Amino acid sequence: MQVNSRDINQNSLKPGKWFNSTCKMCLHSCSTRVHVTADGVINKIEGNPTNPSNAGKLCPKGNAGIMRHYDPQRFQQPLRRTNPEKGPGVDPKWEPISWEEALDITAREIKKSLDEDPRKIMPSLEDFQKMHIWFWPLAIGNHNFYQSGGTMCGGAYHPLNGYIHSAFGAVNDAKYCNFWISNGAGDGFSSHLHAAAASHWVAKARIERGMKVVAVEPRMSIAGAKAEEWVPIRPATDRHFAMSMSHVLVYEGLCDYVFLRKDTNAPYLVGPDQFFVRNADRQIYVWDTADNCAKLWNDPSLKNENLALEGEYVVNGVKCRPAFQVYKDTLKDASPEAMEKITTVPPDTVRRIAREFAKEARIGETMTLEDGRTVPFRPAAYNYYRGAQGHKTGMMTNHAFQLTNMLIGNIDHPGGRCGVTITDGCVDNNHCQPGESGQMLGTPHQLGHMPPFSWPPNEYHLAGFFPVGVNGPHLNMLSYLEPEKYGSTFKPDVLVNCHSNPVWAIQGPRDKWLQFLKDMRFIVCVDVIPTEMTDFADIILPSSDYLETWNGVMIEPPYTEGICFRQPITPPIYDTKSEEEIFFELSERLGVLDQYNEVINMILGFNQKPHLKLEPGKKYTDRDIAERVGLLWNDKPIEWYMEHGHSSTERRLDKWYRPWDGMRLLFYIEDLPVQREILRQQFEEAQVPFRNEWPFEDYQPLPTTVLDPIHLEPAEYNLYAITFKDIQLNFGESLSNPWIKDITYRDPVHTGLLLNRATAEKLGFADGDIVLVESPYGRLYGRLATTESIHHETLGVSNALSRTKSENRSVLMSGGHYNDMLPYDMRNTDGATGQPETSCRVKITKLDDWPDFLKHGSTVYDFVDSIQNAKGKGGQH
Incomplete structure (x- = not known):
């Protein structure tokens, strides 16, 4: 049979159209090309080769965006909980309701607490590609912080980069x-x-x-x-x-x-x-x-x-x-x-x-x-x-x-x-400014200044005690468990959550964090799919996914600068709204629309070009915001961005190499002892009861060789536990995706607790042993997978194993949560930045079988064909 060469070169794509857009399967922003068929079905996502940042490359998560878009578990309309009981795996018994009713209920419940005390609102807003959503709480005069994108990200990394580079x-x-x-x-x-x-x-x-x-x-x-x-x-x-x-x-x-x-x-x-x-x-x-x-x-x-x-x-x-x-x-x-x-x-x-x-x-x-x-x-x-x-x-x-x-x-x-930089806003902006005595100005507050010191504290997570730090969400637990010690004069009772999953991401004991959520009077979640957090929601406000919405963003691109543009590839396939529409509607109902518009003007830099400023009394769409971001950068209209998909270029040389030329870099960071002494004086004047135990010694102008407390734990904890992730797990939003789950759970690195082979032999363990892992703060269970590719004192726990049982059936339950084993106290928190310790000391015990509570459903370990369910002798090792 004669075969036409044109048929050989064709791929399996149906006739349709390509659109330029931007990925949002992690917090960063690779440019993409998305193919949609003539009947409106997205069937291919690939990297855009015209963007010098990712140059046509796309990671597994980016390719798997189709599976997020068509996920059958996506929220399809607003929902109201009818089951008052809350907890992991507890059926909320959702009842579909209209958008009008959902927004009215949400605004009414928020306003109850807002009128009593704005500090009773607990925000957890984590769409990093939309900083104007992240900073919505400023419109209601609230500085609380519960999302994990603070110290669980680069808690000390970002302030120090601000001192050295004046960059994020x-x-x-x-x-x-x-x-x-x-x-x-x-x-x-x-x-x-x-x-x-x-x-x-x-x-x-x-x-x-x-x-x-x-x-x-x-x-x-x-x-x-x-x-x-x-x-x-x-x-x-x-x-x-x-x-x-x-x-x-x-x-x-x-x-x-x-x-x-x-x-x-x-x-x-x-x-x-x-x-x-x-x-x-x-x-x-x-x-x-x-x-x-x-x-x-x-x-x-x-x-x-x-x-x-x-x-x-x-x-x-x-x-x-x-x-x-x-x-x-x-x-x-x-x-x-x-x-x-x-x-x-x-x-x-x-x-x-x-x-x-x-x-x-x-x-x-x-x-x-x-x-x-x-x-x-x-x-x-x-x-x-x-x-x-x-x-x-x-x-x-x-x-x-x-x-x-x-x-x-x-x-x-x-x-x-x-x-x-996170973003330059305008193409000609330089991020470096002069400081005193010829030095470059150190700018540790790359995400905005921390709130001022107050006693009693005005923030539940004690942010006012970290003048050069970032928000430490784990410290909410201190105020929750010891309100008298930490001066808490209020208790948050409303949680506003958007694309955030702190109950999974924040360190500390799950049982206490779950109780923290159960104590909330009202929880609203803006999200695309079920998560551990949405199990606790009273109202679900379903957001459209990134393939249905507009955005313009420059978010930490290495080597390049410019706006990556997102446009809808299809109309929303369900009764969903953009995050902008949701928060503008809530702001109007709460009477803070004008304040929110001013927050956006400040955060996105629209004040730099007055004709782009959001006006009082007006609500704006995600398209309106995206268009202004593009105009702010290079004055190009939205039609230009729709055609090109981005304005990315290699980083301009005067902003990339020596942007501080003529200033002196901070080899010695004097601002740290300066801020230490200011804070110490504030603690003394306010007679803060724990002022003599606060870790002021962490403010050092140069590093020292002092040991971290992890090395001072009791000797019975004879191993160090770490967690890790690979590209398909980068920045979460992954394991409910069947493509991601498939490549993750076929890899033994992500299905077993990694232990050095010689160490295992020395301690009497073997491949496949079921073990209990205990730190001074928590525990988890798992199967050992021995390897030579890990330090001899280290136990490695993949990020894929740290899941709790969820309503989302495609997320497999594992033997616990790595973060349960981490401390959340000030002994293990950097006094300067709020950065918590992310490793821990552990001991492991061999078990004869899984504990009963893990036998009731599938675990990831069922997927490890190469590991037999061998029963070993019990005992301490």
Whole structure:
């Protein structure tokens, strides 16, 4: 039979039309092309090759957006609970109602508490692609916070990036980097910033230039598996590893001293009180080695090469040292030999990696950019994220990582560590501003300032106690369980939830969080599908999904800038509304429409172009908002965005490389002791009863080698537990999706508790053993899967295993929840940022069989064909 070549080249797509849009299967924004058939059915989603960010690439979640759109469990109309009993797996006995009735009930119940005390509203709004929804509570004068997108994301990472880059995030510059250290992060391999986009850029760097990757992490992740070298490390010791590398750089003279003198405050003189030495006009002193005397930082006779980085001096009767010397003295105790006792990383390994890191940085080399500037060329960078930074001493830990980069002079330089903004708003906006004494202004409040200090606290999660931090949702539990101690004079009784699942995502005991929800008088959930949270709702306001709505967003794109545009591919297939329509309707009914419009003008930056401002008394659609976002960026009309799908370009060079040019970066963060002393004084003046136990010591201008409390747990907890995720699990919203579930539960990494094979043998465990895992704070059950790809003291728990039983039948119940094992107290919370500890110490016990409560339904372990349901001897190990 003769076959037409045209038939061979055709794929299985039916006739139809392609639309340009933007993915929303995680919080980031890859550009997409979506095919819809002539009869209105979406049958293909793929990456848009015209966007230089993801360059046509799309991760498994993005491809699986079809399954979210056509999920048979989607909420199809507003619903009202008729069963007063609430709990996981309890049937709410939903009753369909009209939108008018649903909005009226919701507004009425919110207003009851709003009129009594606005603080009684508990918001949990987590559509990160729509920050104007996130900040809706400001319209009702509320600063509470219950969503997990605070400290459970990058709690200390974001404020520290604000100090170092004046940016929300940071990324290694894959365009030029040749030596990439990956410490507890998935960037470029499995997760975090624009996963598909970042993996595209990193793959190009490895294929085209042979970029070397060294992965430092307890579990051999995808990055570790693809790296030239995997360095196993004891959990929660990453700061000590970074400081041991810095020890080598400093004591072997491998630093970029020109950069440190010219572009940082490392030469600024520091007194014994941790503050800079200043004159009467608050200008900071440095030491001139040529004239052997102190001078003000801006003295015209100073030459950068004569600025002292080391030594001890006396200025105006005050003993002082350059900030660099202060850190060098701290690093005396951080030698690789000393740190091995903490990290378990051999000293020879640390020294070799540090020396290669410095060599590959090419200190002294420059590059001439297309804009004509000649800048340092530093093609080596230290990358990290939650696995490395999510610890009690989060601010110091993040600072230690960035100082490793700063010592080789790579900050915001080609090949180095570059700041990533959430959004620039307008194409010409620069994110860096000058501060005092020639320094760049540190901006830790990348998501807006924290509320002011108050006692009794005005926020249930104690946000006013963290002046440089981010919102810590886990601290709601302190106010809930110990209201007298923490000064709670009110108790939230209405929860407004939108695309958020805190009962699953926040650390701490599920039983107490479930009771927290049961104590709410009224809960409304705006969502697409059932979750653990919607089990507790009184009203469901069903939102249209991302394939049915409009949006314009720039959300932390590494290497690029510009607006990614979303447009409806089909009309809503059910009786649903956009988030904008829902919250404008609620705002009007609550009498705060004008206030909400002003919040949006502020948050989205419409105030920068007055003709774009939302007007008083008007409600707006998601299309209206998206159009204004595009016009704010580049004055292009919505029709242009509908055709092109985005306005993304590679990051403009003056905003990507040295956007702070002419200012000094904060090697030494004096603002931290400044804020510490202000807060300490506020605690004293208010006579806060726990002021003597508050962790003020976490505010340090330079990191120290202090141990995190996790290392001080009782010896019976002889292992460290960590959790992890891969690209298909990145930022949640995954496991109800059948495509995602299929690829996840076929992978043994995501179906067993990972334990080092030699450790298992030593302790008397074997593959397939059913075990109880206990921390000092909680427990879970599971089957062991032994492997050589995990540190010998570590138990790895996939994010896929941390599910609770849900009404959503496509989400499998596992043997508990990893977050149950995590602490939620201040002992394990960074006093500076609110970052909680995300690892824990555990002990494991072999069981003969599953406990009865896990036998009543399927568990993920039923899917592990290779593991037999072997019964072992009971007993403690």
